Amino acid sequence: GVNALADSQQEFTGRNILYLKHRPEEAAKQFNRDLPQIGAALARASQKLIEKRQQRKGPHRDEKVLTAWNGLMIKALAKGSVVLQDSQLLDAARHAAVFLRTTLYNPRSQTLYRRFCQGEGGIMGQLDDYAFLVAGLLELYQMTQDPQWLQWAMALTETQIDLFWDEQGDGFFDSLPDPLVVVRLKNDYDGAEPAANSLAAANLVRLGRLTDNSQWLDLAGRTIRSFDEQLHQNPQALPVLLAARQELLSAPSLVVVAGRRDAEDTKKILGIVQRSWCPGRFLLLADGGENQEVLGKMLPFVRTASMEDNQAIAYFCRDYTCQLPVVDPEELAEMLAREIGS
Known part of the structure; x- marks a missing residue:
């Protein structure tokens, strides 16, 4: 990775720096050898370099596992599995979620640890650990319809509210209370990582809609409004929070698929919905089993969704008002495309 010929800071003066001066074709011509001979010579030289390097002490490697970063990765893997039609990505998302729940979660206190290193979890989780992981779990739920993730x-989310909610100023503190810390801060910039409050607000909107929880929707609105000054003066600094605000102000969109989980017609309809992305749209599977039972307790109309003539069907609902069920996958795809274009 070193460009030895462009040493503007004179870092390499007096040092031996290996670099590629000539292409293999040029070397073959210079030394009157054919390309296979040059390739073999380079391979032998590379092997000698590797053996010599392995005798030196290697650089330190950061091997800790962070809850927050894994939450973002779970979200990306789950979404990517549908976009790229790669089931291995979804398996990786599930594996990561199981690992976090097994090693970095205390089920008795329902709290998270921040990092896993050298075989143990440690450091109490901060706001980004909760917000980022919840975002990943919601995406994982959308792609698997496995109620354990929801x-x-x-x-x-309940724990996050208890630990981090600011009763005086609204929104969430980024850190846990600490007698040694005078001021608890709230990051207001969506950079390489989104601000934890941005994802926390987005999660509350989605969960509030998905569970018909008006309190969570109220907290989402209060969180967004607590950043009004930054949103008005520098809106480009908080795109994730702006997206959460837009979703909160929009009518909820739901697609309820009634069908047997492992049936081919159900999978086909689910795939159409999952690949037809629309901000704020939720996919729910009325499978006649645990998922429908869990959803039905929060959204009563899901409890009554059922197949038609033993075929999987889809109900498209806007603002909790559902249209007539659709059996034809192509008709459903056209309906979803119209929503995106509207």
């Missing part, structure tokens, strides 16, 4: 996201 239920865990709900439990973590």
Whole structure:
């Protein structure tokens, strides 16, 4: 990775720096050898370099596992599995979620640890650990319709509110209370990582809609309004929070699919909805099993969703008002495309 010929700071003066001066074709011509001979010579030289390097002490490697970063990765893997049609990505998202729940979660206190290193979890989780992981679990739930991820996201959100909510100024503190810390801060910039409050607000909007929880929707609105000054003066600094605000102000959109989980017609309809992305749209599977039972307790109309003539069907609902069920996958795809274009 070193460009030895462009040493403007004179860092390499008097040092031996290996670099590629000539292409293999040029070397073959210079030394009157054919390309296979040059390739073999380079391979032998590379092997000698590797053996010599392995005798030296290697650089330190950061091997800690962070809850927050894994939450973002779970979200990306789950979404990417549908976009790229790669089931291995979804398996990786599930594996990461199971690992976090097994090693970095205390089920008795329903709290998270921040990092896993050298075989143990430690350091109490901060706001970004909760917000980022909940965002990942919601995406994982959308792609798997496995209610355990939705239920865990709900439990973590309750804990997040208890630990970090600012009763005086609204929004969430980034850190836990600490007698040694005079001021608890709230990051207001969506950079390489989104601000924890931005994702916390987005999660509350989604969970509030998904569980018909008006209190969570109220907290989402109060969180967004607590950053009004930054949103008005420098809106480009908080795109994730702006997206959460837009979703909160929009009518909720739901697609309820009634069908057997492993049936091919159900999978086909689910795939159409998952690949037809629309901000704020939720996909719910009325599978006649645990997922429908969990959803039905929060959204009564999901409890009554059922197949038609033993076929999987889809109900498209806007602002909790559902249209007539759709059986034809192509008709559903056209309906969803119209929503995106509207």
